[in-house]
Amino acid sequence: MHALKNRVVAAERMAALGEMAARVAHEIRNPLVSVGGFARRLEKKLSGNLRDYANIIVDEVSRLEDILKDILGFVRATKITKKKININEIVDSTINFITHETLERGNVLVKDLLPAPIIATIDPQRIKEAILNVIANANQATDHGVVTVKTKQEGKEAVIEVADTGCGIKQDDLKNIFNPFFTTRPHGTGLGLAITHRIIEEHSGRITVESIWGGERDIDEKGVLSGTGGTTFRIYLPLDEN
Numbered sequence: 160m161h162a163l164k165n166r167v168v169a170a171e172r173m174a175a176l177g178e179m180a181a182r183v184a185h186e187i188r189n190p191l192v193s194v195g196g197f198a199r200r201l202e203k204k205l206s207g208n209l210r211d212y213a214n215i216i217v218d219e220v221s222r223l224e225d226i227l228k229d230i231l232g233f234v235r236a237t238k239i240t241k242k243k244i245n246i247n248e249i250v251d252s253t254i255n256f257i258t259h260e261t262l263e264r265g266n267v268l269v270k271d272l273l274p275a276p277i278i279a280t281i282d283p284q285r286i287k288e289a290i291l292n293v294i295a296n297a298n299q300a301t302d303h304g305v306v307t308v309k310t311k312q313e314g315k316e317a318v319i320e321v322a323d324t325g326c327g328i329k330q331d332d333l334k335n336i337f338n339p340f341f342t343t344r345p346h347g348t349g350l351g352l353a354i355t356h357r358i359i360e361e362h363s364g365r366i367t368v369e370s371i372w373g374g375e376r377d378i379d380e381k382g383v384l385s386g387t388g389g390t391t392f393r394i395y396l397p398l399d400e401n
């Protein structure tokens with residue numbers, strides 16, 4: 160009985176904290192938008208050192224905006240709107256969105272989608288967000304390596320697999336990566352995988368991770384991975400019946 164009461168109290172406290180975090184994030188966002196806007200105008204007018212300073216303000220403001228976006232995305236209860244759709248289409252448009260950043264970091268993105276459509280009832284926006292988070296992490300963990308995005312069908316589930324040849328995840332960290340605010344990156348928020356996990360749960364799916372830290376991983380010109388290092392995330396979503 161006590162345990163249950165403690166859990167209710169803890170849940171209420173979390174909800175209150177979440178609400179406060181959402182309010183703080185929201186209040187900070189508006190003035191930040193004007194700081195960013197004016198800094199961008201200054202950047203255009205100035206030259207030399209002063210221009211560099213304005214540029215730093217612009218960059219730091221956009222970093223803060225990203226953090227606020229993550230926090231709001233995590234604490235806000237979002238409404239999900241599901242529709243029947245081809246998972247390949249969702250993955251494809253998500254990849255098109257990220258290609259530029261991927262190439263910029265010297266990484267290669269390999270796309271390996273099942274030729275046949277994989278039909279499921281999902282919220283396209285939310286699933287895109289989940290895939291984007293996982294691909295962004297793979298990209299950030301990898302330097303001049305390969306990120307492979309694959310779709311397949313296993314039994315009654317659609318599988319979206321994101322594999323990278325990056326640094327891998329330490330055994331001790333694996334149990335924490337889905338916890339909010341757990342991050343090993345200097346500018347990380349630790350919210351990406353927590354949000355992703357929530358999205359997958361909202362779809363009655365599951366997400367798994369396999370990782371070898373500090374190993375070696377290779378990839379041939381056909382995009383086939385070999386070796387031991389790197390990380391593979393798999394998102395499983397229930398397929399439509401029939």
Ligand SMILES: Nc1ncnc2c1ncn2[C@@H]1O[C@H](COP(=O)(O)OP(=O)(O)O)[C@@H](O)[C@H]1O
Binds near residue numbers: 300341346349
């Ligand atoms: N593909 C990956 N390779 C290596 N580490 C990863 C990978 N994906 C996630 N991680 C680890 O999980 C942590 C949490 O990820 P995430 O929740 O997205 O937060 P953030 O990206 O802000 O750090 C990362 O800081 C990193 O330590």
Ligand SMILES: [Mg+2]
Binds near residue numbers: 292295296350351
């Ligand atoms: Mg992340």
